[in-house]
Amino acid sequence: MSDDDGMLLNFDTNGEFGERIVEKVTGGRWKDRRRLKMMVNGQSNKKRRVEKDGEESIGKKVEVETKNRTGVAVANSQIVSSLFTSNREICTSSNDNARDETAVHKPSNAPLSGDTFESLGVQELLVNHLKEKMRIQKPTSIQKLVFSHLLVGEEGRDKDLFINAQTGSGKTLAYFLPIVSRILQMNVRVDRKSGCFALIVAPTRELASQIYSVTAMLTNCCHYLVPCLLIGGERKKSEKARLRKGCNFVIGTPGRILDHLQNTQVIREQFSHTLKYVVLDEGDKLMELGFEETIRDILNILHKVPVNADKYPQLPSRIVHVLCSATMQNGAAKLGDVALNDYKLLSTRRTKHDDAINEAPDQLLQRVAVVPPKLRLVTLASGLDEIHRKHKQAKNGETSRTMVFLSCSDSVEFHYEAFSSNDAYHRNLVGESVRLMDKGNNILPSFSTDADPEVLFYKLHGSLSQPIRTSTLESFSKDNASTKGKHLIMFCTDVASRGLDLPHVGTVVEMDPPFSTEDHLHRIGRTARAGQSGEALLFLLPGEEEGYLDKIKPYHPKGWRLLKYDQDLLKPAFQQTSVKRSDKDDNPDNTIREWDTNATTWHLNVERRVLEDPTFKSLAIKAFTSHVRAYATHISDEKAFFKIKFLHLGHLAKSFGLRERPKGIGAQNSSDKESNKKAKENPKNKIFRLARMAVKESVSEFNY
Numbered sequence: 159m160s161d162d163d164g165m166l167l168n169f170d171t172n173g174e175f176g177e178r179i180v181e182k183v184t185g186g187r188w189k190d191r192r193r194l195k196m197m198v199n200g201q202s203n204k205k206r207r208v209e210k211d212g213e214e215s216i217g218k219k220v221e222v223e224t225k226n227r228t229g230v231a232v233a234n235s236q237i238v239s240s241l242f243t244s245n246r247e248i249c250t251s252s253n254d255n256a257r258d259e260t261a262v263h264k265p266s267n268a269p270l271s272g273d274t275f276e277s278l279g280v281q282e283l284l285v286n287h288l289k290e291k292m293r294i295q296k297p298t299s300i301q302k303l304v305f306s307h308l309l310v311g312e313e314g315r316d317k318d319l320f321i322n323a324q325t326g327s328g329k330t331l332a333y334f335l336p337i338v339s340r341i342l343q344m345n346v347r348v349d350r351k352s353g354c355f356a357l358i359v360a361p362t363r364e365l366a367s368q369i370y371s372v373t374a375m376l377t378n379c380c381h382y383l384v385p386c387l388l389i390g391g392e393r394k395k396s397e398k399a400r401l402r403k404g405c406n407f408v409i410g411t412p413g414r415i416l417d418h419l420q421n422t423q424v425i426r427e428q429f430s431h432t433l434k435y436v437v438l439d440e441g442d443k444l445m446e447l448g449f450e451e452t453i454r455d456i457l458n459i460l461h462k463v464p465v466n467a468d469k470y471p472q473l474p475s476r477i478v479h480v481l482c483s484a485t486m487q488n489g490a491a492k493l494g495d496v497a498l499n500d501y502k503l504l505s506t507r508r509t510k511h512d513d514a515i516n517e518a519p520d521q522l523l524q525r526v527a528v529v530p531p532k533l534r535l536v537t538l539a540s541g542l543d544e545i546h547r548k549h550k551q552a553k554n555g556e557t558s559r560t561m562v563f564l565s566c567s568d569s570v571e572f573h574y575e576a577f578s579s580n581d582a583y584h585r586n587l588v589g590e591s592v593r594l595m596d597k598g599n600n601i602l603p604s605f606s607t608d609a610d611p612e613v614l615f616y617k618l619h620g621s622l623s624q625p626i627r628t629s630t631l632e633s634f635s636k637d638n639a640s641t642k643g644k645h646l647i648m649f650c651t652d653v654a655s656r657g658l659d660l661p662h663v664g665t666v667v668e669m670d671p672p673f674s675t676e677d678h679l680h681r682i683g684r685t686a687r688a689g690q691s692g693e694a695l696l697f698l699l700p701g702e703e704e705g706y707l708d709k710i711k712p713y714h715p716k717g718w719r720l721l722k723y724d725q726d727l728l729k730p731a732f733q734q735t736s737v738k739r740s741d742k743d744d745n746p747d748n749t750i751r752e753w754d755t756n757a758t759t760w761h762l763n764v765e766r767r768v769l770e771d772p773t774f775k776s777l778a779i780k781a782f783t784s785h786v787r788a789y790a791t792h793i794s795d796e797k798a799f800f801k802i803k804f805l806h807l808g809h810l811a812k813s814f815g816l817r818e819r820p821k822g823i824g825a826q827n828s829s830d831k832e833s834n835k836k837a838k839e840n841p842k843n844k845i846f847r848l849a850r851m852a853v854k855e856s857v858s859e860f861n862y
């Protein structure tokens with residue numbers, strides 16, 4: 159590793175622009191290398207100023223006057239490095255897990271053709287409601303397995319259950335339908351005052367709200383059965399009022415449920431004598447992020463609630479614990495001592511040995527691109543542009559949905575701003591978290607300035623207020639006048655990775671790899687659901703991160719498509735067009751330029767905006783530093799691929815439109831006297847210190 163803070167300075171020394179002479183000087187101190195290189199290329203080592211017409215010449219060190227907080231001019235040296243030089247070599251040259259593109263990959267999570275809900279013992283009223291109102295005709299394989307156990311099977315049907323099946327295979331209905339069916343089959347008049355029969359716990363507010371919607375939709379056919387939602391961010395007072403009115407199913411997030419169990423007397427009364435099922439959806443996630451303690455406290459309280467086996471003899475005589483997830487190997491054992499004992503595993507995995515895993519749906523097309531850090535942002539733009547071009551070519555009036563997963567809230571904020579407000583041509587639809595692109599917007603290469611871009615950008619992360627989170631997700635998942643037939647692009651964190659069942663998400667882009675391979679499966683599981691098609695695109699950095707492919711290979715037995723970021727993404731997006739500079743029209747006759755020139759112009763537009771817009775610059779700085787901190791929170795057995803010391807911080811900063819060196823960023827980020835004392839701290843040590851803090855806080859998006 160070089161001695162320059164991981165910041166390999168890259169200068170491509172131009173004789174004349176376009177006639178590039180790129181000399182690579184290696185070894186020794188970077189300052190010496192720089193001086194030698196400049197001597198070799200006949201350049202004086204005096205600091206270059208921004209050339210008179212404001213044109214930042216690529217590959218030169220420029221001095222830009224900036225003002226510090228007290229208005230004093232501060233010389234701020236920046237590196238305007240070329241996107242395409244001095245990038246680390248990409249080792250993955252061939253695809254050793256190539257997908258057979260000629261084969262037809264039958265959906266692996268689609269409903270079964272042979273079986274019927276009736277034959278599996280589902281109550282008739284529910285079967286008709288599923289078919290007529292929910293347009294659900296046939297059970298999926300996991301539903302068949304669970305119904306056979308919970309509805310038809312006699313022996314052990316009241317044992318604890320671990321339901322394990324692929325993403326998008328209908329696990330929610332797999333556990334909830336039998337509960338409602340057995341209540342209806344009692345032929346005993348029950349209503350909201352009869353008590354609570356089931357508690358369903360989910361790790362995020364969004365997932366809990368979604369499960370609540372499914373339960374409400376299903377119980378529409380038996381309106382006397384009432385679900386109730388308890389999640390953080392909502393008013394506890396109104397929740398208490400709903401509990402006092404009575405409900406038969408409680409769905410919620412761990413923190414809020416425990417809060418009510420400890421402080422709201424009426425909920426314990428609701429559960430006593432009637433609580434028969436406790437479901438932990440996304441059970442493995444509930445055992446991470448500090449939920450375990452809360453789950454244990456919830457169960458300790460529930461296990462003290464009196465159970466009356468005679469009141470409803472057709473229902474289980476004990477509390478049946480159900481654990482549900484698409485990923486859960488060792489987690490089951492861990493959860494066993496918290497929730498499950500002597501449980502029955504119902505799984506649709508192809509291989510039954512204990513540590514087998516669920517794979518990605520067969521019909522999901524996984525693509526992988528190894529992208530040098532400097533080119534991440536512009537390659538993301540080209541990837542989104544490719545999806546948008548397909549949306550426009552489809553011309554089927556359907557709404558396309560794309561989700562872009564990023565490592566942290568700050569990075570979501572930066573990318574959302576970078577794409578949705580790069581000019582005045584946009585309108586806010588839901589607060590600040592949904593923007594409709596107007597005619598004239600040119601952020602993506604395929605946008606023509608005289609046509610409606612048909613794109614809405616969204617942001618979703620755990621730091622947004624609950625009402626904004628709810629309304630943003632509502633807008634993204636429902637077709638309405640603003641969204642119908644458009645391309646909806648959501649930048650989000652892992653708060654949207656689990657369980658969310660959003661109508662036909664066409665593509666999932668993992669701009670930042672997940673913090674665990676299970677999260678990778680859940681993220682891409684937002685697409686290709688219930689037999690539908692879907693695509694996923696994973697970005698990896700050259701070098702150690704390429705080893706991550708071996709880690710996720712078991713999840714992709716059908717293989718993946720390996721892309722070349724330049725030939726397969728950048729070139730198709732940026733060729734045959736002319737990307738205009740944001741500060742002046744340097745191409746009045748719209749000459750078609752080379753794709754790399756267009757890509758560079760596009761990126762310089764972002765860099766220029768970072769330079770000129772202090773708000774955007776602070777977003778970029780926060781995003782960069784938070785991203786590096788988040789980088790340190792990959793789980794321990796995957797840290798080999800994600801080590802901060804392997805990161806080229808200077809190149810990575812560029813993918814946030816930043817030109818300052820990392821050390822400059824560290825100092826700029828200090829905002830008060832206290833941290834100013836630390837500004838002298840070596841930036842690398844500061845980043846490691848912040849990373850250790852992040853790991854300790856294990857700050858998560860799953861604030862519940």
Ligand SMILES: Nc1ncnc2c1ncn2[C@@H]1O[C@H](COP(=O)(O)OP(=O)(O)OP(=O)(O)O)[C@@H](O)[C@H]1O
Nearest residue numbers: 269296297298325326327328329330484657659688
């Ligand atoms: N039998 C069925 N036939 C058709 N569609 C179904 C069926 N069961 C569920 N679905 C639909 O499949 C989608 C996925 O269901 P669900 O969210 O329960 O999957 P999941 O297995 O819980 O996914 P995840 O692992 O991501 O949480 C939903 O839109 C649901 O309405």
